[in-house]
Amino acid sequence: MANFAPDESFPPVTNICHAENVGTLSLFDLTGKTALVTGGNGGIGSGMARGLAEAGADIIIIQIPGEVSTFASDLAAATGRLVDVYDCDLGKSDVIRTTVAQILERDGRQVDILCNCAGITGGFVPILSETDEHRESFKSIIMQSTFYRILFGRHMAERGLGGKIINIASLAAERSLTRFSVYEPIKAAVGQLTNWLSTELAVYNIQVNCLYPGWTHTPLSQKTTENAEVSNKIISGVPAGRWGKPQDFKGVTVFLASSASDYITGARIWVDCGAHSM
Template sequence: MPSSDVETNGHGLATEFAKAKINGYHQDKLPQQQTNGGTNGSANAPKTSIPKFDLPPENPGSCVAGGIHTLSLFALGGKTALVTGANGGIGGGMATGLAEAGADIVIFQIPGEKSDFHQELSERTGRRVSVYDCDMGDMKMLRETIQRVFDDGHRIDILCNVAGISSGSIPILHETDEHKDSIIQINFNSVWVLSQCVARHMVQRGRGGKIINICSLAAHKAMTTFSVYGPMKAAVGQLTNAFANEFGPYNIQVNAIYPGWIATALAQRFINDEEANAKIISSVPSRRWGTPEDFKGLTVFLASRASDYVNGARIFLDGGAHSM
């Protein structure tokens, strides 16, 4: 992106990164994090000043007249969200919430996948919905696809890393390297690669952004036959913290949602099994399955100005199952 296209935010964050192309990026072209003691606290690092913020008035009530109305904090008009795995299920619920809040949507779907979801979403919300085919297990294709998104003029403000595959019901003793590696590629490596590419784009624009990662209750509680899926989702949780730490100085907030038992196509085999279904429901204090609809409100919160001081959070959306 030419330097003339660079946008700035209100915090005076550096935008030297705009001088570097996304491809051929070098660490020394990244804007220095702004701290009193130099970059990352190093005594030898170049010193830069931190942004100046005025303290709020002592009487909170005096903020009301000139402040931002609460509901407007959740508005996403003028924003564009990239959602992977959004042709149904959790991703579909998240994309729907974002579009209903005013955001345009970019969807990454499995190559050749047939779905009317994107057209229905656009017609119902009046938002622009663009679809790109991408194999999330192919890192080369993933990098090429996100670059095509940028080349097509999309400015990504929100990234939702949702796409993933389940490990099924395979005991550790019967797991294969091929199956294990496919889960690692899609459930972890794709999150790392896509977040890196989009974060560079966000830093280059200088307007901050939001990244929302989908983890899992299986990352918190060990589950039989989830020996690859659970650890990879736990890794995404730790990755969320690492991203929050490094991207925070550029006004990019990175948070994770930990879903519990959600009624999607992937969970249908459990729902259809009367015994398994009863056991699952009894393990959830809310005594029901979650639905994609349950993700709309939390997603809009994490994607909007309402969560500008929420960074590195791990939020369970599981009806309380993690507390059992």
Template structure:
């Protein structure tokens, strides 16, 4: 039964993985046998993450390119497949947040959210899928959010992008499942990450969240690893187009 979750011999690209959720998922997949590729735009951060994983005895490589640019994504994926090897698993994790009342939301931040949170999923997903289609197999996991389902004041554009990630996941399944690919999404709830640090440090918000979430607490990034390993391995061979909410139950209380 352990073979269902064994990723030995599999190679995984995780975008935006030098810190936070992306790094946790990379380390989690490595713990289950995967060779991991750390992606980001900051050379020092990526190399530091790779060095840390290698020192722990895992196989990790850097891939420094901007996932928000189509040409960079195409070239970055091509360089990985030529220089490191075929990508068996892709986790589209790169993302950002910006908070502002909707009526005052800056247009440049809207464009930045769109390119970072949704265009990157399309660009990297398309580039990686071409190789997977030729090989007749592959796993793509897109990182959505509880905001794919819920809304909250001050983050309407972020909510729009994460709703788009959920539906793009379904669309990828509709187009690529016939080639042997499984494309699913993980929708985290509220986790303690650098992206959410301002909210973690806000006693009023943390109190609201603990009362709103059935589990009564913030999530820890390590609690996302199981979902990622499950969707990366043989155990999920007939799961496609699904969004798995890992949220302490918050979406049960609409």
């Protein structure tokens, strides 16, 4: 039988049913919360950040060092929320630790919600043509950012106020897709990482869940969507008959970040309009 005893360094936190005391719509209110979104300037991350801000949360975006984007300022103007941006190379653990220290210690921010969305495209590389450079570049971004989950999980446990962590896997994590080589097993590992974290952190009232996006139109998939033959073939395998959009992630993100999901952890939620069942 599993041992769910907490680390003695961090006190356990009782999980309560907020729905007993407030109305349904109030469960989704994120006013007073702060959400950190890696890769929040574009693609799926931008949809997640927008949904969280529209639900009342302040936003911290982690971006590629030197990235030029007006998304943060536009989001702040549209929602009236505080939206800050930090540069961080998510492929380097020492840089990750420095950035986390800047956020939590230097700037005194408190993070209630963590969305791990940053990533890179799988590149449609056949397995027999896989290279060390491609494999390591992809693996470093996805797996080194595990430090974010651990460091902010520790932060949430130390605060004793619970928290929410949302990971991003992929349709390719559990459905074999041609020419995704290293992308598939690494994304599958994100699902197992979610299982591990959800079990270890539940005693601190921290819920950890994972979204499995399907074919989504983002800057990373732009070339594919512009290729009519390839795009039509992809869409033929999506029951809804369309590409997903970043905005399709707003609602499910707010749900997993709010009190509405306090008794849900370790869940895998497909955001692919049924493509995984084809």
